[in-house]
Amino acid sequence: MTKARKPRELTPKQAQFVATYIANGGNGVRAAIEAGYAEKSAAGRAHTLLTTVPAVMDAVAKMRTEITERGIYNVERAMQDFESDAEFCRKNKQGTALVRAHENMARIAGLLVEKIDMRVQPPDISQVLIEARKRVMPSRETTYSDVTGEGLNPLDD
Numbered sequence: 001m002t003k004a005r006k007p008r009e010l011t012p013k014q015a016q017f018v019a020t021y022i023a024n025g026g027n028g029v030r031a032a033i034e035a036g037y038a039e040k041s042a043a044g045r046a047h048t049l050l051t052t053v054p055a056v057m058d059a060v061a062k063m064r065t066e067i068t069e070r071g072i073y074n075v076e077r078a079m080q081d082f083e084s085d086a087e088f089c090r091k092n093k094q095g096t097a098l099v100r101a102h103e104n105m106a107r108i109a110g111l112l113v114e115k116i117d118m119r120v121q122p123p124d125i126s127q128v129l130i131e132a133r134k135r136v137m138p139s140r141e142t143t144y145s146d147v148t149g150e151g152l153n154p155l156d157d
Contacts, residue, residue: 018059
C-alpha cells in the first residue's frame with residue numbers, strides 16, 4: 001500500500017530534479033535526465049515541472065532564495081569574480097582567457113544564447129501545385145511536367 005502524500009510534497013524524483021537543477025545552474029533538460037526521467041521527454045518534463053508543478057516551483061524558488069540570502073553565490077558575485085579574472089588576464093596578457101572571462105560575463109548577463117541546430121527539409125511543393133492547378137482548371141488533367149515545366153521546350157511549337 002502506498003503512503004498518501006501531502007499535496008505540496010516532492011516525490012524523490014522531483015527532489016532530485018530540483019537539487020540537480022539548482023546545482024547545474026538551471027539546465028532543466030540535464031536535471032530531468034539526471035533525476036531519472038526519459039531522455040526523449042526530458043525537455044517537456046523539465047518545462048512541466050518548472051511551470052505547472054507547485055511543489056517543484058516552490059522548492060526551486062526556496063532554494064534560490066536561500067542561496068542568495070546566505071550569499072553563497074549570486075549573479076553579482078559571479079560578475080565581480082569574472083571582472084577580477086578579466087583584469088588579471090589583461091595584466092598578464094592572456095588574451096584567450098580574457099575573451100573567455102568576457103564570454104562568461106555576457107552569458108551570466110543573459111546576452112549569449114546557446115546555439116540550437118535546426119534543420120528543416122524543404123517541402124516538395126510539386127504535388128501541392130498539381131492539386132491547386134486541378135482546382136483552378138478541373139477540366140484538364142494536370143501532370144508533373146505542367147507544373148514544373150520539365151519536358152517542355154518553347155521552340156517545339
